[in-house]
Amino acid sequence: MNLLVPLKLVPDLVEELTLNEAGTDLDRDALIYKLNEFDDQALEEALVLKETTGATVTAIALDAPEIDQVLFTALAKGADRAVKVTGDFEPGIDNHTAAQVLAGAVRGQQVDLVLCGVQAPDDLDGQLGVLLAGALGWPHVSVVSGIEPDSAAGVVRCHQEYAGGSMALLETELPAVLGVQAARQPPRYAAVSTIRKVMKEKQLEEVAATPGEVVASKLQVRRLFKPESRAHARMLEGDVTRQVEDLVAALNERGVLKVGV
Amino acid sequence: MAGIVVIAEALNGTLNEVSLELLSKGRELATSLGQPLIAVLAGEGLDALAPPLQSADRVVLLDDPALGKFTPDAHEQAIAAVIAPMEPRLVMIGNTTAGMDLAAGLAARLHWPLAAYCTGVRMEASDLIGVAQLYGGKLFAEVELGSQSVIISVIPGSFPAVAPGGTGVIERAAVPAGKSRTRFKELIALEAADVDIKKAQALVSVGRGIGGPENLDIVQDLARAIGAEVAASRPVVDSGWLPKARQVGKSGLTVKPKLYFAVGISGAPEHLQGMKDAEFIVAVNTDAAAPIFEVAHLGIVADALEFVPALTERVRAGA
Numbered sequence: 001m002n003l004l005v006p007l008k009l010v011p012d013l014v015e016e017l018t019l020n021e022a023g024t025d026l027d028r029d030a031l032i033y034k035l036n037e038f039d040d041q042a043l044e045e046a047l048v049l050k051e052t053t054g055a056t057v058t059a060i061a062l063d064a065p066e067i068d069q070v071l072f073t074a075l076a077k078g079a080d081r082a083v084k085v086t087g088d089f090e091p092g093i094d095n096h097t098a099a100q101v102l103a104g105a106v107r108g109q110q111v112d113l114v115l116c117g118v119q120a121p122d123d124l125d126g127q128l129g130v131l132l133a134g135a136l137g138w139p140h141v142s143v144v145s146g147i148e149p150d151s152a153a154g155v156v157r158c159h160q161e162y163a164g165g166s167m168a169l170l171e172t173e174l175p176a177v178l179g180v181q182a183a184r185q186p187p188r189y190a191a192v193s194t195i196r197k198v199m200k201e202k203q204l205e206e207v208a209a210t211p212g213e214v215v216a217s218k219l220q221v222r223r224l225f226k227p228e229s230r231a232h233a234r235m236l237e238g239d240v241t242r243q244v245e246d247l248v249a250a251l252n253e254r255g256v257l258k259v260g261v
Numbered sequence: 262m263a264g265i266v267v268i269a270e271a272l273n274g275t276l277n278e279v280s281l282e283l284l285s286k287g288r289e290l291a292t293s294l295g296q297p298l299i300a301v302l303a304g305e306g307l308d309a310l311a312p313p314l315q316s317a318d319r320v321v322l323l324d325d326p327a328l329g330k331f332t333p334d335a336h337e338q339a340i341a342a343v344i345a346p347m348e349p350r351l352v353m354i355g356n357t358t359a360g361m362d363l364a365a366g367l368a369a370r371l372h373w374p375l376a377a378y379c380t381g382v383r384m385e386a387s388d389l390i391g392v393a394q395l396y397g398g399k400l401f402a403e404v405e406l407g408s409q410s411v412i413i414s415v416i417p418g419s420f421p422a423v424a425p426g427g428t429g430v431i432e433r434a435a436v437p438a439g440k441s442r443t444r445f446k447e448l449i450a451l452e453a454a455d456v457d458i459k460k461a462q463a464l465v466s467v468g469r470g471i472g473g474p475e476n477l478d479i480v481q482d483l484a485r486a487i488g489a490e491v492a493a494s495r496p497v498v499d500s501g502w503l504p505k506a507r508q509v510g511k512s513g514l515t516v517k518p519k520l521y522f523a524v525g526i527s528g529a530p531e532h533l534q535g536m537k538d539a540e541f542i543v544a545v546n547t548d549a550a551a552p553i554f555e556v557a558h559l560g561i562v563a564d565a566l567e568f569v570p571a572l573t574e575r576v577r578a579g580a
Contacts, residue, residue: 013397013527014548026400041499099369119361121396124404126365126375126414130333134369139334139442143358143512157446160331161512162272162358165451165505170332173442179361181512182499218374220405222390227401227552233544233560240568243561244575247543250559256463256520256541257487257576 001055001151003046004111005079006102006128007070008061009033010120023223028091035070038117044183045147046115047078053149056080060105062089062098068204069195076190076198083109087209094219095128102128103135104210111175113156118143118179125219133177141170142179149174264349265291267317268340269302270359271310272331273448279355281422283415284316286382287353288423291318293384296350300429301343303336305329313425320429325436330445333362338439341370349410351382351389356414358512364414375412376404378530380419398530398552418534454506456490463489463520466509466536467497470525470546471565474502479569480524486576492516494526510535525565528553545569 011017011026012034018027046057058081059074061067071082085105089098106114116129125131133140144158145167154174159167161181172178236243236250251257265287269280284300291298300317302310307324314320323339340363344352354364356378368375380401381392389406391413406413458464465484467477477491484491491507498508509516511531521539526532528544528551536542537556544557545565554560561568 124393126368126377130365131369142361167449169446171444186500222403224400224402233554233557235560240571244571
């Protein structure tokens with residue numbers, strides 16, 4: 001069973017997001033990137049499946065600044081292979097384009113199951129996993145957990161989670177693409193020393209993007225803007241003691257809390 | 262290129278409220294374009310589910326045993342076959358679990374563009390403009406949707422719901438005999454829990470901002486002190502710190518308590534969807550720009566590990 005996990009860097013949402021001069025995109029030079037947290041969940045689930053079933057795990061990513069670090073980290077965590085797809089990719093490449101580039105790379109690999117993060121904070125034109133499945137003509141299921149491949153039967157079973165906490169057990173023929181909501185355990189960490197060791201001992205495999213007809217997303221972003229706070233919270237100022245007093249007073253006033261009454 | 266199509270959703274025999282929300286916005290757009298509004302519903306035994314959708318001019322039912330349970334493969338095949346020849350100007354789909362699969366899946370099958378996570382859509386002269394929520398709700402994108410057929414997925418709660426019913430024509434469309442590569446096996450209900458957070462008057466809800474499970478104590482102490490139940494955001498549940506029955510948000514429960522105390526929750530759109538209608542929302546977070554402060558009534562920028570114990574102590578001390 002060969003598992004493939006596409007990894008993508010996304011803007012770190014804890015940081016301030018500033019816009020470019022035209023206001024149509026982020027100021028990408030000023031951004032701090034991190035691995036998409038759902039991709040990290042997908043990688044963790046793949047690594048657990050490697051441990052429990054002997055599957056092979058390949059991490060794959062489109063070339064981007066700092067992507068080598070992401071791929072070496074995946075190797076340090078236990079991935080068997082790390083593949084960098086090289087080509088001239090624009091920063092903030094849309095998912096339609098990324099899906100087609102990845103599909104080209106997937107066709108050159110032996111892949112049974114692709115585990116993608118279910119979503120990313122910047123997928124304006126749709127989730128990568130579903131678009132990748134579309135480009136490959138493979139079936140897909142989004143918002144999944146509890147992945148159980150059955151290579152003898154040529155299927156994978158997984159839970160698709162719905163609002164309200166219920167879920168369906170679905171069975172999908174392989175090859176397939178799943179959008180992972182959560183791994184069965186929190187993503188592991190790789191020690192910096194382990195990553196350094198891996199960087200010395202292992203190499204990233206590079207494959208060039210196959211030129212082909214790219215159906216871009218066709219969406220034109222006119223502008224990005226911060227939400228106008230319709231009713232921003234009243235912020236309680238001062239030190240913690242002051243904030244606590246003001247909060248207690250406010251809650252008492254509303255009759256939500258009865259403190260000292 | 263004509264018509265506004267709403268893909269309605271009825272996963273377990275009940276119509277999802279978002280379907281009626283899409284119909285209200287769909288009607289507005291259809292009227293301004295002078296084009297028909299068409300609802301499409303896929304499933305099995307749909308007779309009772311069609312009438313609430315009749316505010317649309319046409320209700321097209323894909324009623325077939327093969328569509329009785331949701332699988333992306335079968336539903337996409339059937340819906341694509343019926344909407345492709347319509348060449349609609351716009352297709353609207355709720356951004357639910359099924360909607361995530363359908364919207365991007367149909368976009369890939371039909372080669373129609375998709376704008377995901379929309380909270381708005383409007384006509385400007387003859388241009389169709391979408392507004393999509395990005396970057397965890399920190400930014401919105403105003404997107405030109407073009408003049409070809411286009412799909413948008415819409416975050417539930419973005420539009421008011423239309424009153425169910427109307428005089429639209431109900432039609433049954435043929436379901437093409439296709440082979441689904443994905444099969445439904447069983448529905449697994451939420452595990453019975455010791456608590457029903459939907460019934461709680463007050464919730465202290467914890468996010469990953471508290472750092473780790475070792476800090477849950479301080480949240481549980483506060484909950485006990487103010488007579489609240491403990492709830493959680495998705496990452497906390499995914500990490501196994503608290504059970505799924507306590508999860509608030511899109512893939513968890515929707516709650517409307519009198520008091521919702523968000524501790525270390527940044528306020529991702531998926532979380533806000535499950536709690537924004539709480540009567541009174543207090544949020545504690547270290548990030549002053551966290552989206553949770555957009556929906557909270559009272560905001561406190563502080564380290565939860567310092568603030569929460571101080572509040573608990575103050576509550577216990579009384580006057």
